[in-house]
Amino acid sequence: MTEDTRTEQLKPIVWMFSGQGAQYFQMGKALYDTNEAFRFWMDRLDQVAATYVGQSIVEMLYDERQSKSQPFEQTLYTHPALFMVQYSLAKTLMAENLPLPAYLFGASLGEFVAAALADVADVEVMLFDIIKQARLFDSHCSGGAMLVVIDDVDSFQTNPVFSGCCELAGVNFDRCFVVSGFRSKILHIAGQLRQQDITHQVLPVSVAFHSSLVDVVKETFGKMFAGSVYRSAKIPVVSCAVSAGGGHAMMNVGDERFSPAYWWRVIRQPIEFRLALAEFHNNHPQAVYLDIGPSGNMAALTKYNLPASRHNRVMPIMTPFGNDNENIKTVRDRLRALD
DSSP states (O other): OOHHHHHHHHSOEEEEEOOTTOOOTTTTHHHHHHOHHHHHHHHHHHHHHHHHHSSOHHHHHTOTTOOTTSOOOOHHHHHHHHHHHHHHHHHHHHHTTOOOOSEEEEOTHHHHHHHHHTTSSOHHHHHHHHHHHHHHHHHHSBTEEEEEEOSOTTHHHHOGGGTTTOEEEEEEETTEEEEEEEHHHHHHHHHHHHHTTOOEEEOSOSBOTTSGGGGGGHHHHHHHTTTOOOOOOSSOEEEOOBOTTSSBOOEESSSSOOSHHHHHHHHHSOBOHHHHHHHHHHHOTTOEEEEOSSSSHHHHHHHHHSOGGGGGGEEEOOOTTOOHHHHHHHHHHHHHHTO
16 A cells, blocks of 8 residues: 555545535636636536526626626526536646545535536536426425524424424534525524524525425426436545435445435435534544535535534635635645645
8 A cells, every 4th residue: 555545545535515505696707717627617518508498507607797695596597507616616626636536525416516526427417417407496396495594403493483384404513504494484484583683594595405395396306317327436425415214325435326216315305414524524534625615615514513623624615705716726735735
Protein backbone atom coordinates (compact mmCIF):
# COMPACT_ATOMS: atom_id res chain seq x y z
CA MET A 1 0.00 0.00 0.00
CA THR A 2 1.46 3.37 -1.00
CA GLU A 3 1.61 6.41 1.25
CA ASP A 4 -0.89 8.19 -1.00
CA THR A 5 -3.33 5.28 -0.66
CA ARG A 6 -3.01 5.31 3.13
CA THR A 7 -3.59 9.07 3.16
CA GLU A 8 -6.68 8.68 0.99
CA GLN A 9 -8.09 6.05 3.33
CA LEU A 10 -7.43 8.20 6.38
CA LYS A 11 -8.61 11.44 4.78
CA PRO A 12 -11.26 10.70 2.16
CA ILE A 13 -12.59 13.66 0.21
CA VAL A 14 -16.38 13.93 0.07
CA TRP A 15 -18.31 16.02 -2.44
CA MET A 16 -21.74 17.07 -1.18
CA PHE A 17 -24.78 17.92 -3.32
CA SER A 18 -27.84 19.79 -2.08
CA GLY A 19 -31.51 19.54 -2.96
CA GLN A 20 -34.49 21.80 -3.43
CA GLY A 21 -34.45 25.08 -1.52
CA ALA A 22 -30.80 25.88 -2.18
CA GLN A 23 -31.44 27.52 -5.56
CA TYR A 24 -31.51 31.18 -6.54
CA PHE A 25 -31.33 33.21 -9.71
CA GLN A 26 -27.77 34.00 -10.91
CA MET A 27 -26.23 31.02 -9.07
CA GLY A 28 -22.87 30.28 -10.68
CA LYS A 29 -23.00 33.39 -12.89
CA ALA A 30 -19.39 34.40 -12.22
CA LEU A 31 -18.19 30.93 -13.19
CA TYR A 32 -20.38 30.89 -16.29
CA ASP A 33 -18.90 34.21 -17.41
CA THR A 34 -15.26 33.35 -16.78
CA ASN A 35 -14.70 29.58 -16.48
CA GLU A 36 -14.54 27.63 -19.71
CA ALA A 37 -15.29 24.22 -18.18
CA PHE A 38 -18.30 25.45 -16.21
CA ARG A 39 -19.76 27.24 -19.23
CA PHE A 40 -19.16 24.18 -21.45
CA TRP A 41 -21.12 21.87 -19.17
CA MET A 42 -23.89 24.35 -18.48
CA ASP A 43 -24.41 24.92 -22.21
CA ARG A 44 -24.22 21.20 -23.01
CA LEU A 45 -26.81 20.31 -20.39
CA ASP A 46 -28.92 23.31 -21.33
CA GLN A 47 -29.34 21.89 -24.83
CA VAL A 48 -30.86 18.77 -23.27
CA ALA A 49 -32.99 20.68 -20.78
CA ALA A 50 -34.34 23.16 -23.34
CA THR A 51 -35.56 20.28 -25.50
CA TYR A 52 -37.78 18.95 -22.71
CA VAL A 53 -38.58 22.13 -20.77
CA GLY A 54 -39.31 24.28 -23.80
CA GLN A 55 -36.87 27.08 -23.04
CA SER A 56 -33.26 27.66 -22.06
CA ILE A 57 -32.56 27.19 -18.35
CA VAL A 58 -29.32 29.15 -18.72
CA GLU A 59 -31.13 32.15 -20.21
CA MET A 60 -33.74 32.05 -17.45
CA LEU A 61 -31.19 31.53 -14.67
CA TYR A 62 -28.91 34.35 -15.79
CA ASP A 63 -31.55 36.80 -16.96
CA GLU A 64 -30.30 40.20 -15.78
CA ARG A 65 -33.85 41.16 -14.80
CA GLN A 66 -33.89 38.39 -12.18
CA SER A 67 -32.09 39.22 -8.93
CA LYS A 68 -30.82 36.70 -6.40
CA SER A 69 -33.48 37.78 -3.93
CA GLN A 70 -36.43 37.07 -6.22
CA PRO A 71 -38.35 33.81 -5.65
CA PHE A 72 -37.15 30.95 -7.85
CA GLU A 73 -39.47 28.08 -7.02
CA GLN A 74 -41.22 26.47 -10.01
CA THR A 75 -40.09 22.87 -9.99
CA LEU A 76 -39.95 22.51 -13.76
CA TYR A 77 -37.16 25.10 -13.81
CA THR A 78 -35.50 24.69 -10.41
CA HIS A 79 -34.99 20.93 -10.78
CA PRO A 80 -32.86 21.16 -13.94
CA ALA A 81 -31.16 24.38 -12.77
CA LEU A 82 -29.96 22.77 -9.53
CA PHE A 83 -28.86 19.66 -11.38
CA MET A 84 -27.01 21.57 -14.08
CA VAL A 85 -25.20 23.98 -11.76
CA GLN A 86 -23.99 21.30 -9.37
CA TYR A 87 -22.94 18.85 -12.06
CA SER A 88 -21.13 21.63 -13.93
CA LEU A 89 -19.31 22.74 -10.78
CA ALA A 90 -18.21 19.17 -10.12
CA LYS A 91 -16.84 18.85 -13.65
CA THR A 92 -15.14 22.23 -13.23
CA LEU A 93 -13.29 21.01 -10.13
CA MET A 94 -12.13 18.02 -12.13
CA ALA A 95 -10.92 20.30 -14.92
CA GLU A 96 -9.09 22.39 -12.30
CA ASN A 97 -7.29 19.20 -11.17
CA LEU A 98 -8.60 19.25 -7.64
CA PRO A 99 -8.37 15.87 -5.87
CA LEU A 100 -11.13 13.54 -6.94
CA PRO A 101 -13.73 12.51 -4.38
CA ALA A 102 -13.69 9.15 -2.64
CA TYR A 103 -17.39 9.55 -1.79
CA LEU A 104 -20.37 11.52 -3.08
CA PHE A 105 -22.94 12.69 -0.53
CA GLY A 106 -26.42 13.56 -1.80
CA ALA A 107 -29.45 15.09 -0.12
CA SER A 108 -32.76 14.65 -1.96
CA LEU A 109 -32.36 16.04 -5.50
CA GLY A 110 -28.63 16.25 -4.78
CA GLU A 111 -28.47 12.48 -4.80
CA PHE A 112 -29.53 12.44 -8.45
CA VAL A 113 -26.60 14.74 -9.23
CA ALA A 114 -24.25 12.54 -7.22
CA ALA A 115 -25.51 9.44 -9.01
CA ALA A 116 -24.94 11.07 -12.41
CA LEU A 117 -21.39 11.94 -11.42
CA ALA A 118 -20.93 8.33 -10.25
CA ASP A 119 -22.00 7.19 -13.74
CA VAL A 120 -25.11 5.39 -12.53
CA ALA A 121 -26.63 6.61 -15.80
CA ASP A 122 -25.54 9.00 -18.53
CA VAL A 123 -25.84 12.57 -17.33
CA GLU A 124 -28.27 13.44 -20.13
CA VAL A 125 -30.52 10.55 -19.05
CA MET A 126 -30.43 11.63 -15.40
CA LEU A 127 -31.24 15.22 -16.36
CA PHE A 128 -34.18 14.06 -18.49
CA ASP A 129 -35.37 11.90 -15.59
CA ILE A 130 -35.47 14.78 -13.12
CA ILE A 131 -37.26 16.99 -15.68
CA LYS A 132 -39.91 14.29 -16.07
CA GLN A 133 -40.25 14.26 -12.30
CA ALA A 134 -40.57 18.03 -12.22
CA ARG A 135 -43.41 17.97 -14.75
CA LEU A 136 -45.16 15.32 -12.69
CA PHE A 137 -44.87 17.29 -9.45
CA ASP A 138 -45.89 20.58 -11.05
CA SER A 139 -48.97 18.96 -12.58
CA HIS A 140 -50.22 17.09 -9.52
CA CYS A 141 -48.51 18.38 -6.35
CA SER A 142 -48.54 22.17 -6.54
CA GLY A 143 -49.77 24.16 -3.57
CA GLY A 144 -47.24 22.72 -1.16
CA ALA A 145 -44.46 24.33 0.82
CA MET A 146 -41.55 23.51 3.10
CA LEU A 147 -40.31 25.30 6.20
CA VAL A 148 -36.94 25.20 7.96
CA VAL A 149 -37.23 25.54 11.73
CA ILE A 150 -34.34 26.43 14.04
CA ASP A 151 -35.38 24.74 17.27
CA ASP A 152 -34.90 21.44 19.08
CA VAL A 153 -36.05 18.58 16.89
CA ASP A 154 -38.21 17.36 19.79
CA SER A 155 -40.31 20.50 19.45
CA PHE A 156 -41.91 19.00 16.35
CA GLN A 157 -43.70 16.68 18.78
CA THR A 158 -44.10 19.07 21.71
CA ASN A 159 -45.01 22.40 20.07
CA PRO A 160 -48.75 22.43 19.28
CA VAL A 161 -48.19 24.67 16.26
CA PHE A 162 -47.03 21.62 14.26
CA SER A 163 -49.78 19.27 15.38
CA GLY A 164 -51.78 17.70 12.58
CA CYS A 165 -50.99 20.30 9.93
CA CYS A 166 -47.58 19.31 8.58
CA GLU A 167 -45.12 16.43 8.40
CA LEU A 168 -41.48 16.11 9.40
CA ALA A 169 -39.58 16.26 6.12
CA GLY A 170 -36.03 16.17 7.39
CA VAL A 171 -33.59 16.62 10.26
CA ASN A 172 -30.49 18.68 9.51
CA PHE A 173 -28.99 18.77 12.99
CA ASP A 174 -30.18 18.69 16.59
CA ARG A 175 -31.65 22.18 16.42
CA CYS A 176 -32.75 22.34 12.81
CA PHE A 177 -35.52 20.42 11.08
CA VAL A 178 -37.77 20.80 8.04
CA VAL A 179 -41.54 20.39 7.77
CA SER A 180 -43.73 19.98 4.68
CA GLY A 181 -47.42 20.62 4.10
CA PHE A 182 -49.99 22.65 2.23
CA ARG A 183 -48.73 26.19 1.60
CA SER A 184 -51.59 27.80 3.53
CA LYS A 185 -50.82 25.71 6.59
CA ILE A 186 -47.06 26.21 6.33
CA LEU A 187 -47.54 29.99 6.15
CA HIS A 188 -49.81 29.80 9.20
CA ILE A 189 -47.13 27.86 11.08
CA ALA A 190 -44.56 30.47 10.06
CA GLY A 191 -46.78 33.18 11.54
CA GLN A 192 -47.14 31.26 14.79
CA LEU A 193 -43.40 30.67 15.03
CA ARG A 194 -42.82 34.37 14.48
CA GLN A 195 -45.00 35.12 17.49
CA GLN A 196 -43.00 32.56 19.50
CA ASP A 197 -39.74 34.20 18.38
CA ILE A 198 -38.55 30.93 16.80
CA THR A 199 -36.26 31.38 13.81
CA HIS A 200 -37.61 29.86 10.61
CA GLN A 201 -37.51 30.18 6.83
CA VAL A 202 -40.00 29.25 4.13
CA LEU A 203 -38.06 27.50 1.38
CA PRO A 204 -38.45 28.54 -2.28
CA VAL A 205 -40.35 25.42 -3.31
CA SER A 206 -43.89 24.85 -4.58
CA VAL A 207 -44.13 21.14 -3.70
CA ALA A 208 -44.26 19.56 -0.22
CA PHE A 209 -41.46 17.09 -0.91
CA HIS A 210 -40.79 14.30 1.60
CA SER A 211 -44.42 14.20 2.72
CA SER A 212 -47.61 12.30 1.97
CA LEU A 213 -48.74 15.17 -0.28
CA VAL A 214 -46.61 13.70 -3.08
CA ASP A 215 -48.11 10.22 -2.74
CA VAL A 216 -50.68 11.09 -5.38
CA VAL A 217 -48.00 10.59 -8.06
CA LYS A 218 -46.38 7.44 -6.65
CA GLU A 219 -48.06 5.02 -9.07
CA THR A 220 -47.40 7.26 -12.08
CA PHE A 221 -43.81 7.75 -10.97
CA GLY A 222 -43.30 3.99 -10.79
CA LYS A 223 -44.72 3.46 -14.27
CA MET A 224 -42.77 6.38 -15.68
CA PHE A 225 -39.44 4.92 -14.60
CA ALA A 226 -40.28 1.21 -14.81
CA GLY A 227 -38.03 0.77 -17.83
CA SER A 228 -35.09 2.71 -16.41
CA VAL A 229 -31.82 0.82 -16.14
CA TYR A 230 -29.18 2.05 -13.71
CA ARG A 231 -25.55 0.99 -13.47
CA SER A 232 -23.62 0.40 -10.27
CA ALA A 233 -21.96 3.52 -8.93
CA LYS A 234 -18.29 4.01 -9.84
CA ILE A 235 -17.93 6.24 -6.77
CA PRO A 236 -19.81 5.30 -3.58
CA VAL A 237 -22.87 7.50 -3.03
CA VAL A 238 -23.77 8.31 0.56
CA SER A 239 -27.51 8.79 0.92
CA CYS A 240 -29.77 10.72 3.28
CA ALA A 241 -32.74 8.56 2.30
CA VAL A 242 -34.54 6.04 4.51
CA SER A 243 -34.68 2.39 3.50
CA ALA A 244 -37.86 0.52 2.67
CA GLY A 245 -37.78 -1.06 6.13
CA GLY A 246 -37.56 2.30 7.83
CA GLY A 247 -33.86 2.17 8.60
CA HIS A 248 -31.17 4.42 7.21
CA ALA A 249 -29.97 3.43 3.74
CA MET A 250 -26.50 4.82 3.98
CA MET A 251 -24.34 3.94 1.02
CA ASN A 252 -23.99 2.35 -2.35
CA VAL A 253 -20.68 0.54 -2.61
CA GLY A 254 -21.18 -0.98 -6.03
CA ASP A 255 -24.40 -2.93 -5.44
CA GLU A 256 -27.62 -2.70 -7.46
CA ARG A 257 -29.39 -0.31 -5.11
CA PHE A 258 -30.55 2.22 -7.69
CA SER A 259 -34.03 1.52 -9.00
CA PRO A 260 -37.32 3.39 -9.50
CA ALA A 261 -38.41 2.23 -6.02
CA TYR A 262 -35.23 3.58 -4.51
CA TRP A 263 -35.58 6.94 -6.22
CA TRP A 264 -39.12 7.22 -4.94
CA ARG A 265 -37.81 6.82 -1.37
CA VAL A 266 -35.29 9.58 -2.03
CA ILE A 267 -38.18 11.91 -2.90
CA ARG A 268 -40.76 10.68 -0.42
CA GLN A 269 -38.96 9.74 2.81
CA PRO A 270 -37.61 12.31 5.30
CA ILE A 271 -34.07 13.57 4.74
CA GLU A 272 -31.96 12.09 7.53
CA PHE A 273 -28.95 14.34 7.07
CA ARG A 274 -28.03 14.23 10.77
CA LEU A 275 -28.01 10.43 10.94
CA ALA A 276 -26.26 9.97 7.59
CA LEU A 277 -23.46 12.36 8.49
CA ALA A 278 -23.06 10.96 12.01
CA GLU A 279 -22.66 7.44 10.64
CA PHE A 280 -20.23 8.57 7.96
CA HIS A 281 -18.17 10.67 10.39
CA ASN A 282 -17.96 7.74 12.78
CA ASN A 283 -16.39 5.65 10.02
CA HIS A 284 -14.29 8.46 8.51
CA PRO A 285 -13.39 10.97 11.25
CA GLN A 286 -10.68 12.62 9.10
CA ALA A 287 -12.89 13.15 6.05
CA VAL A 288 -12.77 16.42 4.14
CA TYR A 289 -16.09 17.80 2.86
CA LEU A 290 -16.49 19.99 -0.23
CA ASP A 291 -19.91 21.58 -0.71
CA ILE A 292 -20.77 21.45 -4.42
CA GLY A 293 -24.20 23.02 -3.88
CA PRO A 294 -25.01 26.60 -4.87
CA SER A 295 -25.67 28.15 -1.46
CA GLY A 296 -23.10 26.74 0.94
CA ASN A 297 -25.87 25.21 3.05
CA MET A 298 -24.42 21.70 2.99
CA ALA A 299 -21.16 23.02 4.43
CA ALA A 300 -23.00 24.96 7.13
CA LEU A 301 -25.12 21.96 8.13
CA THR A 302 -22.07 19.70 8.15
CA LYS A 303 -20.27 22.00 10.57
CA TYR A 304 -23.24 21.96 12.93
CA ASN A 305 -23.01 18.17 13.02
CA LEU A 306 -19.24 17.88 13.48
CA PRO A 307 -16.91 18.76 16.37
CA ALA A 308 -15.40 22.25 16.13
CA SER A 309 -11.99 20.65 15.64
CA ARG A 310 -13.19 19.33 12.25
CA HIS A 311 -14.68 22.56 10.90
CA ASN A 312 -11.52 23.39 8.94
CA ARG A 313 -12.19 20.24 6.92
CA VAL A 314 -15.52 21.58 5.60
CA MET A 315 -15.34 23.90 2.59
CA PRO A 316 -18.04 25.72 0.58
CA ILE A 317 -17.32 26.86 -2.97
CA MET A 318 -20.39 28.49 -4.50
CA THR A 319 -22.40 30.95 -2.41
CA PRO A 320 -24.87 33.78 -3.08
CA PHE A 321 -22.07 36.18 -2.18
CA GLY A 322 -20.10 35.33 -5.32
CA ASN A 323 -16.30 34.92 -5.38
CA ASP A 324 -16.74 31.41 -6.77
CA ASN A 325 -13.50 31.53 -8.77
CA GLU A 326 -11.56 32.74 -5.75
CA ASN A 327 -13.19 30.07 -3.60
CA ILE A 328 -11.94 27.32 -5.90
CA LYS A 329 -8.39 28.61 -5.45
CA THR A 330 -8.89 28.84 -1.70
CA VAL A 331 -10.15 25.28 -1.52
CA ARG A 332 -7.16 24.05 -3.51
CA ASP A 333 -4.79 25.79 -1.08
CA ARG A 334 -6.65 24.48 1.96
CA LEU A 335 -6.57 20.92 0.63
CA ARG A 336 -2.82 21.15 0.15
CA ALA A 337 -2.43 22.51 3.68
CA LEU A 338 -4.22 19.43 5.04
CA ASP A 339 -1.72 17.05 3.42
